[in-house]
Amino acid sequence: MAKPARIRLAGTIAATMLCAAAATEAAAQDGAIVLNQQLQLGDVFAGQTLNVVDSQDQVTVETSAQGNSASGAVYNGSITVQSDQTMQGDAVATTDITLGGDTWGVVNATTQAGGNYLAVSAYDATLTLDATQTTDDGLISATTEVGDSSARLHAGAAVGASAISNTVAVYGQTSFVSGTIDQSSSAIVRSFGRIESQYIPAEASVNSQAIVNAIAVNSDNTSGQDLSIAQRSFGSFIEAEASANAGNAWDLAARARATANQAVLYNEGGSVVNASDQRNSSFVRASALTTAYDYGRAEAYARGAANELSVGNNDIYVEIDNTQFNTGGVDVISTFSGTNGYDVSVGADAVGNSVTGYACSECEGYLEAGNTQTNSGDVSAVANTTVAGSNRSVITGANAVGNSASFYVSRPGN
Numbered sequence: 001m002a003k004p005a006r007i008r009l010a011g012t013i014a015a016t017m018l019c020a021a022a023a024t025e026a027a028a029q030d031g032a033i034v035l036n037q038q039l040q041l042g043d044v045f046a047g048q049t050l051n052v053v054d055s056q057d058q059v060t061v062e063t064s065a066q067g068n069s070a071s072g073a074v075y076n077g078s079i080t081v082q083s084d085q086t087m088q089g090d091a092v093a094t095t096d097i098t099l100g101g102d103t104w105g106v107v108n109a110t111t112q113a114g115g116n117y118l119a120v121s122a123y124d125a126t127l128t129l130d131a132t133q134t135t136d137d138g139l140i141s142a143t144t145e146v147g148d149s150s151a152r153l154h155a156g157a158a159v160g161a162s163a164i165s166n167t168v169a170v171y172g173q174t175s176f177v178s179g180t181i182d183q184s185s186s187a188i189v190r191s192f193g194r195i196e197s198q199y200i201p202a203e204a205s206v207n208s209q210a211i212v213n214a215i216a217v218n219s220d221n222t223s224g225q226d227l228s229i230a231q232r233s234f235g236s237f238i239e240a241e242a243s244a245n246a247g248n249a250w251d252l253a254a255r256a257r258a259t260a261n262q263a264v265l266y267n268e269g270g271s272v273v274n275a276s277d278q279r280n281s282s283f284v285r286a287s288a289l290t291t292a293y294d295y296g297r298a299e300a301y302a303r304g305a306a307n308e309l310s311v312g313n314n315d316i317y318v319e320i321d322n323t324q325f326n327t328g329g330v331d332v333i334s335t336f337s338g339t340n341g342y343d344v345s346v347g348a349d350a351v352g353n354s355v356t357g358y359a360c361s362e363c364e365g366y367l368e369a370g371n372t373q374t375n376s377g378d379v380s381a382v383a384n385t386t387v388a389g390s391n392r393s394v395i396t397g398a399n400a401v402g403n404s405a406s407f408y409v410s411r412p413g414n
Contacts, residue, residue, distance in 0.1 A: 031077065031078055032074065032077070032078075032079050032080070033079075033080045033082070034072050034079060034080070034081045034082065034083075035082050035083075036070045036072075036081070036082070036083040036084070036085070036118075037083075037084050037085075038068040038070065038083075038084070038085045038086070038116075039068075039085075039086045039088070040067040040068050040086065040087045040088060040089055040115075041088050041089060042089045043089040043090040043091070043092070043138075044065045044066065044067055044089060044090070044091045044092070045065060045090075045092050045093075046063050046064055046065040046092075046093045046094075047063065047092075047093070047094040047095070047096075048061055048063050048094070048095050048096070049096045049097075050096070050097045050098065051098045051100075052097065052098070052099050052100070052103070053099075053100040053101050054100070054101040054102050054103075055099070055102075055103045055104065055105060056104050056105070057104065057105040058105030058106050058107070058108065058155075059097065059099070059103060059105060059106075059107045059108070059109075060107075060108045060109075061095055061097060061108070061109045061110070062109075062110050062111075062112075063093045063094065063095045063110070063111045063112070063144075064093055064111075064112045064113075064114075065091045065092055065093035065112070065113045065114070065142075066091065066112075066113075066114045066115075066117060067085075067087035067089065067091050067114065067115045067116060067135075068085040068086075068087055068115070068116045068117065069114075069116075069117040069118075070083060070085070070117070070118050070119075071118070071119040071120065071121075072119075072120045072121075073120065073121040073122070073123070074121075074122050074123070074125040074126075074127060075123045075124065075125060076123070076124045076125060077125050077126075078125055078126040078127070078128070079120075079122065079125065079126075079127055079128070080128040080129075080130070081120050081127070081128070081129050081130065081131065081179075082130045082131075083118050083129075083130070083131045083132065083133075084131075084132045085116035085118065085132070085133045085134070085166075086116075086133075086134045086135075086136070087115035087116050087134070087135045087136065087138070087165075087187075088136045088138065089138055090138045090139040090140070090141070091113045091114060091115055091138075091139075091140050091141070092113060092139060092140075092141045092142075093111045093112060093113040093141070093142050093143070094111065094142075094143045094144075095109050095110075095111045095143070095144045095145070095146075096143075096145050097109055097145070097146045097147070098147075098148050099146065099147050099148055099151040099153065099197075100148055100150065100151065101150070101151075101152065102152045102154060103151065103152065103153050103154065103155070104154050104155060105155050106155040106156055106157065106158070106202075107146060107153055107155075107156070107157035107158070107159070108157070108158050109144050109146050109157070109158075109159050109160070110144070110158075110159075110160045110161075110162075111142045111143060111144040111160065111161045111162070111193075112142055112161075112162045112163075112164075113140050113141055113142040113162070113163045113164075113191075114140065114163070114164050114165070114167060115133075115135040115138075115140050115164070115165045115166055115185065115187060116133040116134070116135060116165070116166045116167065117167045117169075118131055118133065118167070118168045118169070119168075119169045119170075119171075120169075120170050120171075121170070121171045121172070121173075122170075122171070122172045122173070122175035122177065123172075123173045123174070123175065124173070124174045124175065125172075125175045126175065126176050126178075127170070127172060127175060127176070127177045127178070127179075128178055128179045129170065129177065129178070129179030129180070129181065129227075130179050130180055131168055131179070131180070131181045131182070132182045132183075133166040133167075133168065133182070133183045133184070133213075134166075134183075134184050134185070135165045135166055135184070135185040135186070135187045136186060136187070137186050137187065137235075138187045138188070139187060139188050139190070140163045140164070140165045140187050140188070140189045140190070141163055141188075141189075141190045141191070142161040142162055142163040142190075142191045142192075143161060143191070143192045143193075144159050144160060144161040144192070144193045144194070145192075145193075145194045145196075146159050146194065146195050146196070147194075147195050147196040147197045148196060148197075149196055149197075149198060150198050151196065151197045151198055151199075152197070152198055152199040152200075153195075153197050153199070153200045153202070153204060154199075154200075154201060154202065155202050156200060156202030156203045156204045156251075157195055157197075157200070157204040157205070158204075158205055158207075159193050159194070159195050159204075159205065159206045159207070160193060160206075160207045160208070161191040161192055161193035161207075161208045161209075161242075162191060162208075162209050162210075163189050163190055163191040163209070163210045163211075163240075164189070164209075164210075164211045164212075164214050165185040165187050165189050165211070165212045165213060165235075166183040166184075166185055166212070166213045166214065167214045167215075167216075168181050168183070168214070168215045168216070169215075169216050169217075170216070170217040170218070170219075171217075171218050171219070172217075172218070172219030172220075172223045172225075173219070173220060173221050173223065174221045174222050174223060174269075175219060175223050176223065176224045176225075176226075176270070177217060177219055177223070177224070177225045177226075177227065178225070178226040178227065179226075179227060179228075180227070180228045180229075180230075181215055181227065181228070181229050181230070182229075182230045183213040183215070183230070183231045183232065183261075184213075184230075184231075184232035184233075184234070185212045185213060185232070185233055185234065185235060186234040186235050187212070187235050188235050188236055188237060188238075189210045189211065189212050189235065189238045189239070190210055190238075190239045190240075190241075191208045191209055191210040191239070191240045191241070191256075192208060192240075192241045192242075192243075193206040193207065193208040193241070193242050193243070193254075194206060194242075194243040194244075194245070195243070195244045195245060195246070195252075196245050196246075197245070197246040197247070197249070198246065198247045198248070199246065199247060199248045199249075200246045200248070200249045200250065200252065201248075201250050202250060202251070203250070203251040204244065204246070204249060204251065204252050204253070205244065205252075205253040205254075205255065206242040206243060206244045206253070206254045206255065207242065207255045207256075208240045208241055208242040208255070208256045208257070209240050209256070209257045209258070209259075210238050210239055210240040210257075210258045210259075210286075211238075211257075211258075211259045211260075211262055212231075212233040212235065212238055212259070212260045212261060212280075212282065213231040213232070213233060213260070213261045213262065214259075214262050214263075215229060215231070215262070215263040215264070215265075216263075216264050216265075217264070217265045217266070217267075218265075218266050218267075219266070219267045219268070219270075220266075220267070220268040220269065221268065221269060222268070222269030222270060223267055223268065223269055223270050224267065224269075224270030224271050224272065225265060225267050225270075225271075225272045225273065225274070226271075226272075226273040226274075227265065227273070227274055227275075228274075228275045228276075229263050229274065229275070229276040229277070229278075230276075230277045230278075231261035231263065231276075231277070231278045231279070231307075232261075232279050232280075233260035233261055233279070233280045233281065233282045233306075233328075234281055234282065235282045236282065236283065237282055237283040237284070237285065238258050238259070238260055238282050238283070238284045238285070239258060239284075239285045239286075239287075240256040240257055240258035240285075240286045240287070240302075240304075241256055241286075241287045241288075241289075242254040242255055242256040242287070242288045242289070242302075243288075243289045243290075244289070244290045244291075244300075245289075245290070245291045245292070246291075246292050246295075247292070247293050247294070248292070248293065248294040248295070249292045249294075249295050249296070249298065250295070250296040250297070251296055251297045252290055252292055252295060252297070252298050252299070253290065253298070253299035253300070253301070254288040254289055254290045254299070254300050254301075255288055255299070255300075255301045255302070256286045256287055256288040256301075256302040256303075257286060257302070257303045257304075258284050258285055258286040258303075258304045258305075259284070259304070259305045259306075259308055260278075260280035260282050260284055260305070260306045260307060260326075260328065261278040261279075261280055261306070261307045261308065262305070262308045263276060263278070263308070263309045263310070264308075264309075264310045265310065265311045265312070266310075266312045266313075266314075267312070267313045267314070267315065268313070268314040268315060269314075269315050270313075270315055271313070271315070271316070271317040271318075271319075272311060272312075272313040272315075272317065272318045272319070273319045274311050274319070274320050274321070274322075275321040276309050276311075276320070276321070276322050276323065276324075277323045277324075278307035278308075278309065278323070278324045278325070278353075279307075279324075279325045279326075280306040280307055280325070280326045280327070280328050281326075281327045281328050282306075282328045283328050283329050283330075283331070284304045284305065284306055284328060284329070284330045284331070285304060285330075285331045285332070286302040286303055286304040286331075286332045286333075286350075287302055287332075287333050287334075287335075288300040288301055288302040288333075288334045288335070288348075289334075289335045289336075290335070290336045290337075290338075291336070291337045291338065292338045292341065293338065293339045293340070294338075294339065294340050294341060295338050295340075295341035295342070295344075296341060296342050296343070297341075297342060297343045297344075297345075298336055298338060298341060298343070298344050298345070299336075299344075299345045299346070300334040300335055300336045300345075300346045300347075300383075301334055301345070301346070301347045301348075302332045302333060302334045302347070302348050302349075303332065303348075303349045303350070304330045304331065304332040304349070304350045304351075304381075305330065305350070305351045305352075305354055306324075306326035306328055306330055306351070306352050306353060306375070306377065307324040307325075307326055307352070307353045307354065308351075308354045308355075309322055309324070309354070309355045309356070310355075310356045310357075311355075311356070311357045311358075312356075312357070312358045312359075313358070313359050313360065313365070314360050314363075315359070315360055315363055315365070316359065316360065316363045316364065316365050316366055317359070317365070317366050317367075318357055318358070318359040318365070318366070318367045318368070318369075319367075319368045319369075320355070320357045320367075320368070320369040320370065320371070320407075321369075321370045322355045322357075322369070322370065322371045322372065322373075323372045323373075324353035324355065324372070324373045324374070324375075324403075325353075325374045325375075326352045326353055326374070326375045326376070326377050327376050327377050328377045329377045329378045329379070329380075330350045330351065330352060330377060330378070330379045330380065330400075331350070331378075331380050332348045332349060332350040332380065332381045332382070332400075333348060333381075333382045333383075333384070334346050334347055334348040334382070334383045334384070334398075335383075335384040335385075336384070336385050336386065337386045337388075338386070338387055338388070338389075338391075339387070339388045339389040340389040340390050340391070341387075341390075341391055341392075342391070342392040342393070343392055343393045343394075343395075344385060344387065344391065344393070344394045344395070344396075345395045345396075346383045346384070346385045346394075346395070346396040346397075347383060347396065347397045347398070348381040348382055348383045348397070348398045348399070349381055349397075349398075349399050349400075350379045350380055350381040350399070350400045350401070351379065351400075351401045351402075351404055352373075352375030352377055352379050352401070352402045352403060353373040353374075353375050353402070353403045353404065354401075354403075354404040354405075355371060355373070355404070355405050355406070356405075356406045356407075357369050357406070357407045357408075358407070358408050358409065359409050360409070361409045365409045367407055367408075367409055369407045371405050371407075373403040373405065374403075375402040375403050379400045379401065379402055380400055381398040381399055381400040382398055383396045383397060383398040
């Protein structure tokens with residue numbers, strides 16, 4: 001019997017003032033084994049500074065700093081992926097755009113920073129995954145700052161900042177996905193996004209997210225999953241901050257999301273079995289600030305979570321064994337301040353441990369869940385709203401929960 005093909009991938013980059021991510025790609029056929037080992041010892045920096053006056057068209061800027069990155073795929077066969085990624089340096093990405101006068105095109109500015117990244121896809125195949133990601137003490141930081149106090153952004157803006165220490169993304173189509181994913185990080189993770197403008201007669205938003213450990217598994221078209229997940233966050237703090245500011249804005253929003261451990265699993269057409277263990281001792285903070293003297297619609301929303309797990313199956317069978325421990329604090333604040341306008345929405349959500357599991361009802365779905373949640377950290381959610389002049393409507397909400405568990409059987413698509 002012939003031995004399966006073996007592909008070994010390894011990357012190490014020494015510390016330099018500016019170095020690119022260690023990146024590998026593999027496409028596998030029947031029975032392939034992919035062995036990936038990546039060790040990033042130095043810091044990774046990426047930065048852009050722009051000074052633009054009276055731009056007639058769009059302004060689009062993307063900045064990315066990534067420590068380790070690997071991807072693989074299998075078609076009409078099977079693949080076993082054994083991946084070990086370690087990030088020991090900082091990953092810092094910054095974008096600074098000064099816009100003077102009138103900018104007539106849409107402004108798109110995105111900044112991303114990451115420690116370890118693994119993406120694997122399977123099509124009409126079987127995928128077995130054994131992935132370990134480790135980020136040591138350091139900083140994972142993304143910053144995007146756009147505008148000027150006199151800037152007029154006539155076509156609006158989309159500003160984003162995303163910092164994620166460890167990421168595993170898996171996609172399956174008519175495939176079965178199984179194995180283990182182990183993520184741990186002791187890094188500080190921060191993201192900051194800001195718009196400053198005099199006048200924005202269009203939609204403008206700032207989205208900032210900071211996540212320590214992120215797992216996303218999406219399988220459809222008659223697929224199945226059997227996965228064990230472990231996530232650990234030990235860093236001192238995680239922070240996401242979004243700030244949207246204008247003298248006169250038609251539709252202005254600031255949204256911030258900070259999470260220590262996050263796992264989202266979804267499947268269609270087969271069974272889902274998941275065992276998950278999430279533990280956090282980091283301080284989690286999310287802050288959203290929106291200010292406008294005159295405004296049409298204004299929004300400030302922030303969400304912070306220590307541990308989050310979502311497992312869903314648009315088919316018959318779901319089995320969940322969930323354990324979550326949080327000893328870190330969760331602090332969320334959303335603030336709006338304006339004078340004259342129409343509609344204001346301000347929301348703040350904070351949770352220590354959260355799990356959601358669901359199956360399909362019209363398929364006569366079956367859901368079996370075991371859940372252990374322990375939270376000893378303080379959880380705070382605050383929404384502040386100030387309208388100094390006239391206004392049409394104000395909708396606000398602040399919700400803080402120590403432990404949240406929701407299991408249900410639903411109709412497909414709900």
